[in-house]
Amino acid sequence: MPQDKSPDPQSEPVHAPGGMAAAQGPERFSGGELALLALSVIWLAGVGGALWLTGSAPFHWLAATLAAVVPAALIWNVAVLMRRTRHLRAEMEQMRSILSALRKSSIAHAQGAGTTRPAMAPAPAPAPAPQPPPDA
Numbered sequence: 337m338p339q340d341k342s343p344d345p346q347s348e349p350v351h352a353p354g355g356m357a358a359a360q361g362p363e364r365f366s367g368g369e370l371a372l373l374a375l376s377v378i379w380l381a382g383v384g385g386a387l388w389l390t391g392s393a394p395f396h397w398l399a400a401t402l403a404a405v406v407p408a409a410l411i412w413n414v415a416v417l418m419r420r421t422r423h424l425r426a427e428m429e430q431m432r433s434i435l436s437a438l439r440k441s442s443i444a445h446a447q448g449a450g451t452t453r454p455a456m457a458p459a460p461a462p463a464p465a466p467q468p469p470p471d472a
Contacts, residue, residue: 366422372415376408 365373383404390396 366418368418369415372411372418376411379407379411380404 383400387397387400387404
């Protein structure tokens with residue numbers, strides 16, 4: 337019979353207070369995050385170049401700053417959400433494996449002890465209806 341791979345408590349990642357597993361090493365950027373980084377740099381360079389070419393007006397700098405910063409912030413919001421989703425999926429898979437191991441352990445324990453789930457006792461028969469007393 338093949339040996340089941342049960343999770344080893346020492347190999348489990350330590351969970352941070354926020355619920356995410358602590359990093360096992362240096363976190364690397366994913367391909368999507370690198371693409372978003374490139375997109376935000378291109379966006380900031382394009383808006384900066386347009387601002388430099390058009391000159392300055394009293395409120396032009398404020399509008400140009402908002403035009404540069406708001407889309408870049410939205411792009412990084414997407415990057416953070418992508419990373420968080422990846423962490424949540426990994427945590428979900430970890431929880432599934434833990435639940436599966438617990439389920440297998442419970443079944444093995446019940447089969448090893450030779451016990452089964454107790455059957456429900458039959459419901460008691462209803463009491464007979466009271467009879468009226470005989471007339472004396």
